[in-house]
Amino acid sequence: MKMEALITCPDTKARAGRIQTDHGSMNTPVFMPVGTAGSVKSLSPVDLVETGSQIILGNTYHLLLRPGMEIMESAGGLHKFMSWSGPILTDSGGYQVFSLGQLNKITEEGVVFQSRLDGSKHKLSPEISMDIQRVLGSDIVMAFDECTSYPATIQQAKTSMQLTHRWEQRSLDYFRSTQARYGHQQQLFGIVQGSVYPDLRQESAKALVEMGFDGYAIGGLSVGEPKDDMYGITDVVTDILPQDQPRYLMGVGKPEDLVEAVNLGIDMFDCVLPTRNARHGIMYTWDGPVSLKAAREKAAHIPLDADCDCYSCQNFSRAYLRHLFKANELLVYRLASIHNIHFYHELMAAMRKSILDGNFSAFKQEFFARYNLKRAEVNK
Amino acid sequence: MKMEALITCPDTKARAGRIQTDHGSMNTPVFMPVGTAGSVKSLSPVDLVETGSQIILGNTYHLLLRPGMEIMESAGGLHKFMSWSGPILTDSGGYQVFSLGQLNKITEEGVVFQSRLDGSKHKLSPEISMDIQRVLGSDIVMAFDECTSYPATIQQAKTSMQLTHRWEQRSLDYFRSTQARYGHQQQLFGIVQGSVYPDLRQESAKALVEMGFDGYAIGGLSVGEPKDDMYGITDVVTDILPQDQPRYLMGVGKPEDLVEAVNLGIDMFDCVLPTRNARHGIMYTWDGPVSLKAAREKAAHIPLDADCDCYSCQNFSRAYLRHLFKANELLVYRLASIHNIHFYHELMAAMRKSILDGNFSAFKQEFFARYNLKRAEVNK
Numbered sequence: 011m012k013m014e015a016l017i018t019c020p021d022t023k024a025r026a027g028r029i030q031t032d033h034g035s036m037n038t039p040v041f042m043p044v045g046t047a048g049s050v051k052s053l054s055p056v057d058l059v060e061t062g063s064q065i066i067l068g069n070t071y072h073l074l075l076r077p078g079m080e081i082m083e084s085a086g087g088l089h090k091f092m093s094w095s096g097p098i099l100t101d102s103g104g105y106q107v108f109s110l111g112q113l114n115k116i117t118e119e120g121v122v123f124q125s126r127l128d129g130s131k132h133k134l135s136p137e138i139s140m141d142i143q144r145v146l147g148s149d150i151v152m153a154f155d156e157c158t159s160y161p162a163t164i165q166q167a168k169t170s171m172q173l174t175h176r177w178e179q180r181s182l183d184y185f186r187s188t189q190a191r192y193g194h195q196q197q198l199f200g201i202v203q204g205s206v207y208p209d210l211r212q213e214s215a216k217a218l219v220e221m222g223f224d225g226y227a228i229g230g231l232s233v234g235e236p237k238d239d240m241y242g243i244t245d246v247v248t249d250i251l252p253q254d255q256p257r258y259l260m261g262v263g264k265p266e267d268l269v270e271a272v273n274l275g276i277d278m279f280d281c282v283l284p285t286r287n288a289r290h291g292i293m294y295t296w297d298g299p300v301s302l303k304a305a306r307e308k309a310a311h312i313p314l315d316a317d318c319d320c321y322s323c324q325n326f327s328r329a330y331l332r333h334l335f336k337a338n339e340l341l342v343y344r345l346a347s348i349h350n351i352h353f354y355h356e357l358m359a360a361m362r363k364s365i366l367d368g369n370f371s372a373f374k375q376e377f378f379a380r381y382n383l384k385r386a387e388v389n390k
Numbered sequence: 391m392k393m394e395a396l397i398t399c400p401d402t403k404a405r406a407g408r409i410q411t412d413h414g415s416m417n418t419p420v421f422m423p424v425g426t427a428g429s430v431k432s433l434s435p436v437d438l439v440e441t442g443s444q445i446i447l448g449n450t451y452h453l454l455l456r457p458g459m460e461i462m463e464s465a466g467g468l469h470k471f472m473s474w475s476g477p478i479l480t481d482s483g484g485y486q487v488f489s490l491g492q493l494n495k496i497t498e499e500g501v502v503f504q505s506r507l508d509g510s511k512h513k514l515s516p517e518i519s520m521d522i523q524r525v526l527g528s529d530i531v532m533a534f535d536e537c538t539s540y541p542a543t544i545q546q547a548k549t550s551m552q553l554t555h556r557w558e559q560r561s562l563d564y565f566r567s568t569q570a571r572y573g574h575q576q577q578l579f580g581i582v583q584g585s586v587y588p589d590l591r592q593e594s595a596k597a598l599v600e601m602g603f604d605g606y607a608i609g610g611l612s613v614g615e616p617k618d619d620m621y622g623i624t625d626v627v628t629d630i631l632p633q634d635q636p637r638y639l640m641g642v643g644k645p646e647d648l649v650e651a652v653n654l655g656i657d658m659f660d661c662v663l664p665t666r667n668a669r670h671g672i673m674y675t676w677d678g679p680v681s682l683k684a685a686r687e688k689a690a691h692i693p694l695d696a697d698c699d700c701y702s703c704q705n706f707s708r709a710y711l712r713h714l715f716k717a718n719e720l721l722v723y724r725l726a727s728i729h730n731i732h733f734y735h736e737l738m739a740a741m742r743k744s745i746l747d748g749n750f751s752a753f754k755q756e757f758f759a760r761y762n763l764k765r766a767e768v769n770k
Contacts, residue, residue, distance in 0.1 A: 048713060052720040055705065077688070077713040084689050085709060093705040308457070309464050325435065325473040329465060333428060333457040340432040340723050 011197045011224035012254050013038070013277070019370040023248060023275035026365035029225075029256050031097040031149035032194035033089065036064035038256070038277040039361055041268065041354045042099060043285065047072045048092050051285050052344040053351065055094045061320065061348055062355035065097040065149075067280045070142050071106030074132065075125045079145050087147025087192050099280070100148035102139045102181075102201075105157045105229070105261075118176070120154075136180035140188060147192045152227065153181035155201045160233045167205035174203045175217050182221055197224035199258060205230060206239040208246045215250040225256035228276075232262045241270050248275035265294060265357055269377055272361050273370070284354045288346035291335045294353040296377075298385030302346070307332040320352035321345070391577045391604035392634050393418070393657070399750040403628060403655035406745035409605075409636050411477040411529035412574035413469065416444035418636070418657040419741055421648065421734045422479060423665065427452045428472050431665050432724040433731065435474045441700065441728055442735035445477040445529075447660045450522050451486030454512065455505045459525050467527030467572050479660070480528035482519045482561075482581075485537045485609070485641075496536075498556070516560035520568060527572045532607065533561035535581045540613045547585035554583045555597050562601055577604035579638060585610060586619040588626045595630040605636035608656075612642045621650055628655035645674060645737055649757055652741050653750070664734045668726035671715045674733040676757075678765030682726070687712040700732035701725070 013027035014035075027038050043050045043058065045066045050058060058066060068088050073079075085091040088098055104121075107113060112124040120135025139154040154177050158170040178200050185198045200223035204210030218226060228247050231240045244259060251257050258278035259271050268279055284294065291303040295315050302314070310328035318324075322331070322345040334342035364373035393407035394415075407418050423430045423438065425446045430438060438446060448468050453459075465471040468478055484501075487493060492504040500515025519534040534557050538550040558580050565578045580603035584590030598606060608627050611620045624639060631637050638658035639651050648659055664674065671683040675695050682694070690708035698704075702711070702725040714722035744753035 047717045047719055048710070049719050049721040052724075054701075054721060054725070056701075072717075076717055077709070081689055081709060081713070085691050085707070090691075091707075091710055091713075093710070309461055311465050311470075321434075321436075327465070327471070329457070329461060330428070330471055330473070333461070333471075337427040337452075337456055339427055339429050340720065341429040341434060343720050344432075344724065345434070 011256060013256060016254065017366055018253075019365050020368060021371050022273050022374075023245075024272050024361070024365050024370045025275055025277060026362045027277065029277070031065075031197070033095060033097045033149050034064075036097060037359075037362055039268070039272045039358050040064055040278050041358050042067045042278065042280040043351050043354075044069070044280055044282045045092065045094075045098075046282070047076065048088070050347075050351070051289070052347045053285075055092070057344070057348055058094070058351070059096075061352040062359070063096070063351065065099060066094060068098055068100045068146060068148060069106060070100050070103035070139065070146065071110070073146060074103060074142055075127050079142060083145050083191075087145065089147060089192075097150070098146075098148040099150035099278075100143050100146050100152065101260075102152045102154040103134050103142065104139070104154050107134055108157050108159065116156075118173070120177075136177045137184045140181055140184045144188055144191050144196070147190070147194070147196070149194070149196060150225070151185065151196050151198045153178040153198060153200050153223070155203060155229055157233070158203050158205045158230045160205065160230070160235055162205045164205075164207050164210070167203075167207055167210055170205075171203045171210055171214050174201070175214070178218065179221055182223065199223055199225040199227050199256075201227045201229040201260070202247050203230050204243075206235050206243060208243065211243050211246050212250060215247045219250065219252060223255075225258065226251045227258040227260050229260045231259065232267070237267075240267070241274060244271055244274045244276065251275075265354070266378070266381065266383060268354075268357060269361065269374055272365075273374055284350035285347045288350040289343050291332075291346065292386050293346060294350050296380055298382030301386045302328060302331050303335050304332075314349060318349065318352070318356075320349050322349045391636060393636060396634065397746055398633075399745050400748060401751050402653050402754075403625075404652050404741070404745050404750045405655055405657060406742045407657065409657070411445075411577070413475060413477045413529050414444075416477060417739075417742055419648070419652045419738050420444055420658050421738050422447045422658065422660040423731050423734075424449070424660055424662045425472065425474075425478075426662070427456065428468070430727075430731070431669070432727045433665075435472070437724070437728055438474070438731075439476075441732040442739070443476070443731065445479060446474060448478050448480045448526060448528060449486060450480050450483035450519065450526065451490070453526060454483060454522055455507050459522060463525045463571075467525065469527060469572075477529040478526075479530035480523050480526050480532065481640075482532040482534040483514050483522065484519070484534050487514055488537050488539065498553070500534075500557075516557045517564045520561055520564045524568055524571050524576070527570070527574070527576070529574070529576060530605070531565065531576050531578045533558040533578060533580050533603070535583060535609055537613070538583050538585045538610045540585065540610070540615055542585045544585075544587050544590070547583075547587055547590055550585075551583045551590055551594050554581070555594070558598065559601055562603065579603055579605040579607050579636075581607045581609040581640070582627050583610050584623075586615050586623060588623065591623050591626050592630060595627045599630065599632060603635075605638060606631045607638040607640050609640045611639065612647070617647075620647070621654060624651055624654045624656065631655075645734070646758070646761065646763060648734075648737060649741065649754055652745075653754055664730035665727045668730040669723045671712075671726065672766050673726060674730050676760055678762030681766045682708060682711050683715050684712075694729060698729065698732070698736075700729050702729045
């Protein structure tokens with residue numbers, strides 16, 4: 011998988027390009043809303059298109075447990091099941107097994123875990139994860155890795171990374187030996203691990219590039235480490251990853267993280283923050299996050315952001331949205347999610363434009379001069 | 391307020407017409423989705439338009455307690471607050487005081503009750519209710535009445551009805567002495583009471599027609615009485631109400647109730663059933679209600695109703711909707727509500743068409759031949 015029309019910033023590592031899939035292309039840098047259990051929480055496919063979503067993420071772990079692979083297969087895959095005709099990226103299921111599941115056993119073969127829904131036992135391995143992602147029919151498939159827990163000693167991180175490399179080679183071999191089920195091509199991304207240790211991260215990036223994936227992700231960050239480690243490791247890894255292939259920073263992040271990571275050469279992101287925070291009344295604006303539950307919004311008969319062209323800002327006041335939050339009215343979770351997802355996409359589009367215009371550094375400086383990281387707390 | 395373009399069925403009391411308000415007209419018979427607390431639960435104004443909603447109902451009681459009249463007034467009324475540009479009918483607040491509130495005192499003057507939200511004390515009277523509905527700025531205002539509890543002895547019902555008549559006269563006098571706040575005309579409907587006693591209902595209908603309202607509602611039905619009483623009372627009352635003015639059966643009802651009541655000459659309905667049932671997975675179809683939570687829908691990769699042109703049926707399968715219900719995914723409450731509200735509007739439109747075509751009786755017969763009242767239970 012090659013980055014098309016790739017433009018690189020003259021004085022940073024920021025890049026703008028295009029990624030093709032059999033379900034359409036996306037302009038990068040790109041943010042992928044998270045469709046955990048077969049829907050991006052509260053949003054319909056039309057909402058996703060109208061907010062500017064180019065690709066969404068589906069979670070193998072959640073879909074494996076419910077509705078299960080029998081249903082997903084008889085539905086003809088995730089695109090048809092959820093009525094989303096654009097690109098989909100699925101994760102391998104590994105991350106959720108380690109973070110959410112009751113992990114029973116981890117061996118060279120793979121992992122055994124219990125469902126958090128009904129206690130039933132399930133297995134995941136590189137081969138099983140590839141089979142599942144064939145059934146889901148995503149456009150971008152993630153290799154099966156072990157997400158190294160944080161903190162980890164260098165020896166723990168190394169042992170985990172080496173297991174990840176063996177699992178990723180098996181993912182690649184098995185993926186190559188199997189066929190797509192629904193007539194469209196799928197691409198496989200490898201995942202760089204190695205915790206916060208630059209040497210391990212370099213070793214991991216080189217090993218994966220050697221194996222030869224369609225794209226490369228950085229995993230195991232945004233798991234509690236200091237921000238400097240997150241940015242430092244990203245910097246180290248993107249120096250090694252091929253220029254002409256996509257780079258995906260998994261599970262990141264806040265708006266400020268996206269700007270920093272684009273600066274370091276990342277193309278793709280996913281995160282539950284914009285939708286999760288929306289459901290709690292934390293709204294993103296160019297001036298920083300705003301809490302719509304704050305008493306000061308009670309009689310604010312003005313849009314959240316008068317310059318925002320999302321459906322919510324075009325039609326509703328802060329006072330109305332606050333009222334709906336206070337009354338626990340279902341409508342507000344959608345209206346707030348529409349705004350936050352739209353904001354994330356606008357941020358990516360603004361970064362892309364500045365890269366194409368050759369002034370990303372100026373954009374970054376202006377963004378941080380205006381964006382107040384702590385504003386939602388101030389507003390509470 | 392006159393019914394325009396009124397067509398009456400040759401062999402029943404069914405009517406089709408048009409009602410004008412300053413926020414647009416509606417074709418009758420018409421169903422009004424209930425926007426309890428400033429939103430029709432889970433639906434946006436665009437959703438309402440797309441499902442065919444011509445007018446919505448707002449609840450004075452809920453809006454009085456939250457966000458309160460200060461916010462409603464500074465917002466410029468309910469239309470602006472919730473971004474709904476079509477007609478709105480507001481109730482008087484009385485029904486909820488009697489059914490939901492902690493009623494402290496009822497006197498000739500009005501009622502005192504405690505908020506179920508924070509225990510604060512509030513007063514409602516004919517004059518206060520009119521003032522509130524002026525602030526809300528609804529197109530159709532309901533007179534303040536006492537909703538007679540069921541069951542009631544004939545003496546209790548009579549005493550209650552007489553109080554209602556005095557309150558309704560005060561509502562009318564006060565309404566006439568006050569001005570609309572936002573530059574559009576408001577209309578006032580009277581409410582017929584009298585419990586299940588035909589003599590009282592006749593007396594009440596005659597008294598209200600004598601007072602002279604813009605339209606007439608039948609209150610105090612669908613409160614636990616046998617269906618025969620509901621239909622019988624409706625029949626008695628519509629014999630007395632003026633042919634050329636709108637008739638509204640409050641809080642009714644199930645699809646079968648709507649067909650029976652249109653047959654008896656009712657023009658307007660409201661009910662929370664289509665949205666409330668949607669949130670519990672009970673979906674309306676021409677074959678009767680269906681429970682989408684039923685195990686039999688698990689792998690049903692077909693629309694709820696292949697002939698339905700609502701957004702949900704056009705894009706999603708029963709299996710997908712069932713999955714979303716099982717996973718408690720927010721999206722499904724909206725998708726299910728879209729279908730049920732659309733179904734109600736389609737039912738009204740089909741009745742209207744059959745009245746205009748002069749074959750409502752045949753429509754009614756075919757409806758009941760196909761519609762299975764109990765199907766949702768069978769499907770569980």
